[in-house]
Amino acid sequence: MQPERLRLLRNVASIPLADVPVLAGAEFRDTIADHVARDWRVMALYGRSATAGVRLYAVLGSGERSQLAIVASEVAGDRFEALTPRVPQVHWFEREIAETFGLVPEGHPWPEPIRSLGGQTSFFKVAGEDVHEVAVGPVHAGIIEPGHFRFQCLGERVLHLEIRLGYQHRGIESTLVGGPDRRSLALLETVAGDTTVGHGLAYARIVETLGGAEVTARADVIRALALELERVANHVGDLGALAGDVGFLPTASYCGRLRGDVLNATASVCGSRFGRGWIRPGGCGFDLDSRRVRDLVRSLETLSRDIQGAVGLLFSAPSVRARFVDTGRLGPEQARELGLVGPAARATGLSRDVRHDFPDGIFRMAQLPVSTWHSGSVFARAYVRWLEVQRSLAFIRELLAWLPRGSALAESSAPPLGPDRLAVALVEGWRGEICHVAETDSRGSFQTYKIVDPSFHNWPGLGIAMRDQAISDFPLCNKSFNLSYCGHDL
Amino acid sequence: MFDISRTRLAQGYRTKPFPPADPQLSESYRGLPALDPGLCRSGCDACAKVCPTDAIHAAAGRPNLDLGRCLFCPECSRACPTGAISFTRQYQLATSSREDLRLEGEALALARSLDERTRKLFGRSLKLRQVSAGGCNACEADVNVLGTVVYDLGRFGIQFVASPRHADGLLVTGPVTHAMREALARTYEATPAPKIVIAVGACAISGGPFAGSPMVHDGIQDSLPVDLYVPGCPPHPLTILDGLLRLLGRLDGAPAVP
Numbered sequence: 109m110q111p112e113r114l115r116l117l118r119n120v121a122s123i124p125l126a127d128v129p130v131l132a133g134a135e136f137r138d139t140i141a142d143h144v145a146r147d148w149r150v151m152a153l154y155g156r157s158a159t160a161g162v163r164l165y166a167v168l169g170s171g172e173r174s175q176l177a178i179v180a181s182e183v184a185g186d187r188f189e190a191l192t193p194r195v196p197q198v199h200w201f202e203r204e205i206a207e208t209f210g211l212v213p214e215g216h217p218w219p220e221p222i223r224s225l226g227g228q229t230s231f232f233k234v235a236g237e238d239v240h241e242v243a244v245g246p247v248h249a250g251i252i253e254p255g256h257f258r259f260q261c262l263g264e265r266v267l268h269l270e271i272r273l274g275y276q277h278r279g280i281e282s283t284l285v286g287g288p289d290r291r292s293l294a295l296l297e298t299v300a301g302d303t304t305v306g307h308g309l310a311y312a313r314i315v316e317t318l319g320g321a322e323v324t325a326r327a328d329v330i331r332a333l334a335l336e337l338e339r340v341a342n343h344v345g346d347l348g349a350l351a352g353d354v355g356f357l358p359t360a361s362y363c364g365r366l367r368g369d370v371l372n373a374t375a376s377v378c379g380s381r382f383g384r385g386w387i388r389p390g391g392c393g394f395d396l397d398s399r400r401v402r403d404l405v406r407s408l409e410t411l412s413r414d415i416q417g418a419v420g421l422l423f424s425a426p427s428v429r430a431r432f433v434d435t436g437r438l439g440p441e442q443a444r445e446l447g448l449v450g451p452a453a454r455a456t457g458l459s460r461d462v463r464h465d466f467p468d469g470i471f472r473m474a475q476l477p478v479s480t481w482h483s484g485s486v487f488a489r490a491y492v493r494w495l496e497v498q499r500s501l502a503f504i505r506e507l508l509a510w511l512p513r514g515s516a517l518a519e520s521s522a523p524p525l526g527p528d529r530l531a532v533a534l535v536e537g538w539r540g541e542i543c544h545v546a547e548t549d550s551r552g553s554f555q556t557y558k559i560v561d562p563s564f565h566n567w568p569g570l571g572i573a574m575r576d577q578a579i580s581d582f583p584l585c586n587k588s589f590n591l592s593y594c595g596h597d598l
Numbered sequence: 599m600f601d602i603s604r605t606r607l608a609q610g611y612r613t614k615p616f617p618p619a620d621p622q623l624s625e626s627y628r629g630l631p632a633l634d635p636g637l638c639r640s641g642c643d644a645c646a647k648v649c650p651t652d653a654i655h656a657a658a659g660r661p662n663l664d665l666g667r668c669l670f671c672p673e674c675s676r677a678c679p680t681g682a683i684s685f686t687r688q689y690q691l692a693t694s695s696r697e698d699l700r701l702e703g704e705a706l707a708l709a710r711s712l713d714e715r716t717r718k719l720f721g722r723s724l725k726l727r728q729v730s731a732g733g734c735n736a737c738e739a740d741v742n743v744l745g746t747v748v749y750d751l752g753r754f755g756i757q758f759v760a761s762p763r764h765a766d767g768l769l770v771t772g773p774v775t776h777a778m779r780e781a782l783a784r785t786y787e788a789t790p791a792p793k794i795v796i797a798v799g800a801c802a803i804s805g806g807p808f809a810g811s812p813m814v815h816d817g818i819q820d821s822l823p824v825d826l827y828v829p830g831c832p833p834h835p836l837t838i839l840d841g842l843l844r845l846l847g848r849l850d851g852a853p854a855v856p
Contacts, residue, residue: 301736364746
């Protein structure tokens with residue numbers, strides 16, 4: 109490794125903007141490709157307007173070394189050479205850059221916009237006498253977020269699936285510029301409503317590292333509690349929904365209720381089922397008194413038993429296994445090339461988990477085992493969730509047992525942010541790696557706030573997993589990834 | 599089979615006895631905000647300064663609150679130096695008009711039931727098409743919860759259907775992004791008349807946290823005629839259910855404030 113080509117940093121750290129090496133285009137691409145070849149990943153690749161065109165930033169990470177790195181490059185004209193042919197995991201990042209700044213990504217295999225903002229766009233088409241096309245969305249049959257799926261099929265068999273999103277684009281990143289202000293936290297908590305704690309925590313860590321604020325040990329523990337409750341609620345909900353998609357109603361019914369009860373546990377602390385306001389820059393918005401801790405311990409004990417019963421049925425039913433096993437397979441090599449994260453990556457056997465690889469807060473002290481499975485199928489994605497539910501519940505019990513003394517509450521006013529700095533914060537949300545990168549201007553206000561939801565990495569994975577599958581298995585495969593549309597669209 | 603029966607027994611009966619029984623909400627739940635202008639200091643606007651969505655104003659010592667913009671976050675009550683703002687546990691929040699959500703000290707006028715003719719049509723069987731018009735998916739998640747065994751929406755004759763052609767109305771969430779504007783309008787057109795529209799959540803009512811972004815239309819506004827407004831970010835499933843039942847004339851009278 110040549111350190112001068114990269115600026116190394118750790119998770120939840122900030123550096124002076126001037127420290128970011130700005131390389132020539134070819135050197136920038138070579139640096140990224142060289143590192144990806146040595147098992148680094150691209151956590152974020154994004155652009156921002158600069159005086160002489162567009163400045164591109166890449167945040168790279170190596171889980172093995174617990175190390176992050178940042179590097180930049182400037183694009184002067186109206187085009188840049190695409191890196192996607194060499195590094196497929198930047199596929200959507202480069203499409204986003206092209207779309208946002210109106211640049212041409214030369215050599216990109218499929219340079220279509222990813223948020224449909226440009227009006228009419230073309231779809232990949234497979235030609236042939238018996239090939240037919242199925243278009244679904246943006247308004248779906250269930251209570252689901254809007255998105256468009258275009259299938260190229262030969263009979264029942266899917267040859268290609270193209271996913272076109274953008275219907276939820278609300279302009280969050282541009283609204284955050286000029287902050288932090290009184291609206292920032294609300295915007296971050298609604299990047300993806302089901303990941304309120306995950307994105308809220310990443311934002312809090314960005315503000316804390318830029319402002320040099322310390323967080324108490326008690327706040328660290330309570331934040332982990334909030335994060336793990338969010339994981340358990342969503343995973344339990346997903347297991348129920350997967351059961352529903354294969355018509356196994358007992359687990360579907362029970363998990364629907366159990367997910368709600370986990371959300372209610374969150375609400376019992378902070379008043380919001382989704383954890384709104386629980387995490388704040390500087391600490392927590394709500395603390396737990398000893399009675400609340402006792403109540404939580406008791407209710408989680410009952411919940412754990414009920415979840416065990418409900419999910420136990422799911423995995424022991426032959427009719428469920430028949431539908432889960434071998435459906436929607438993705439291998440570890442594909443997952444690695446596509447840069448998948450979270451349970452979808454771990455279900456292919458890849459060991460990737462921010463809590464383990466880039467630990468922050470209480471995760472520096474208490475390491476959870478990384479839950480993996482090898483088969484990359486719907487079964488594996490369901491089973492990894494189940495392993496994580498059990499480990500998170502056990503971890504929550506530990507957290508509640510050794511809750512440090514002191515206060516967890518955040519001060520009402522956060523310290524001002526350091527000027528001309530860049531900060532990175534990673535959090536393992538329930539869908540996987542959440543990456544926030546913020547850059548401040550000379551007054552200490554955000555001049556860029558980049559959000560990478562795990563779904564951004566994983567949507568292309570769903571497209572590949574659907575190849576050669578029956579189109580009737582799409583709902584099941586889609587649910588097994590359960591990606592966020594709004595987290596992608598921002 | 600034996601395991602399924604045994605688990606079924608262990609899981610128990612989980613449907614809430616609401617209505618008529620009052621539901622149990624946690625002590626921390628933030629429902630209808632209560633304003634006491636008598637406690638306001640003259641010239642103080644501490645609440646307005648911290649509100650993320652400009653939902654609260656303190657003009658001439660009289661705080662006024664727009665529930666349609668309110669995220670029910672604790673910021674204003676935390677910032678208030680005199681305790682003039684507090685959150686009650688009243689979960690009944692749905693209204694029939696946008697104006698009814700703007701509070702200046704008067705009691706919240708809860709939703710009226712549909713007119714007699716429409717209520718006769720929909721009172722015992724209401725099929726809704728949900729349209730997610732942007733947003734963060736939290737409202738959708740808590741609408742979905744109404745389908746679980748806990749709320750068992752089907753027992754009230756209310757059901758979400760897969761096509762607007764089968765629907766009696768739309769339940770809309772989200773701030774209506776540019777990209778969803780046409781899809782929403784076309785879904786409304788495809789729904790046979792008579793039809794109703796229900797706006798769920800701060801986004802659909804006012805744009806919520808995204809209000810003012812050039813990428814959204816700040817909610818349904820005047821683009822569709824709305825019959826029921828359900829405020830919240832997101833509203834509690836009970837708040838949505840209460841609103842639906844009021845609209846259908848199946849819950850009457852003022853709520854007992856817990």
